[in-house]
Amino acid sequence: MGPFDRGILVLYTVTLTLLFLALGAFLGGWSDPVQRLWSEVNTPGYREILWVLLVVYIIMGLRLLWRGLKPERKRQAVVHEGGLGQVRVSLTAIESLAEKVTAAVPGIKEVKAKVESSPRGIALHLKLITVPDINIPAVSEDIQCEVKDSIKNVVGIAVSEVRVAVESFKASKPRVE
Incomplete structure (x- = not known):
């Protein structure tokens, strides 16, 4: 309200x-x-x-x-229904997992994930800031596979789509010692 x-x-x-x-x-x-x-x-x-x-x-x-x-829109995904009840994982937790997996990829500076429910599972939208000297198609494909596999293994939810959008490039600054 x-x-x-x-x-x-x-x-x-x-x-x-x-x-x-x-x-x-x-x-x-x-x-x-x-x-x-x-x-x-x-x-x-x-x-x-x-x-x-x-x-x-x-x-x-x-x-x-x-x-x-009016029913409120819940931001949760049902993962498993068993004899003892339901196991739920919030979409915010799935977004956090996707961001951590994506941030571990070399060349990725920042990432923002958004998860949406869909009838076939969930859809992820990743907005990235990368370094300018990476192969974006290859890295994007790696990110899509990594995120899809990690969410399936950790959460148990099928990922129907992973969209990757590179918003900006940020040059890595060399360390001064």
């Missing part, structure tokens, strides 16, 4: 709480202040405002209902 929806929820909750407190006061015998407030609000100048507020609160209530019933 985002900040907009949380703000709506706070406003909606405070308003409903105040309305129910007024109803409780009315049912508890304190009808004079509640009737005086109602007669003040029920004047012809305030009726239009009450209709607008009613529509706004109905829309807010419907939005909160929709957000409450």
Whole structure:
């Protein structure tokens, strides 16, 4: 739930709480202040405002209902279902594994991985920063095989696709001693 929806929820909750407190006061015998407030609000100048507020609160209530019933997208992948239950590995952990495997390849300076679920397994998108003097097609093919094999061996999930995108080149600086 985002900040907009949380703000709506706070406003909606405070308003409903105040309305129910007024109803409780009315049912508890304190009808004079509640009737005086109602007669003040029920004047012809305030009726239009009450209709607008009613529509706004109905829309807010419907939005909160929709957000409450809408299933949230989970970033997990089911690996194995056994007699004792499910084993789950988060997609963030798979991204981390792919980044570690890719960073170990010579010539790779930086890597950022993104994992997406697909019906045939998972798809990985790797964004790389490399040194300028490597053979990119050969290194990319090595990275694709390494990442696919590592994730299959460690996590047990089939990798359907590994996309490699070289975003930039970074020259390695010689060490000064």
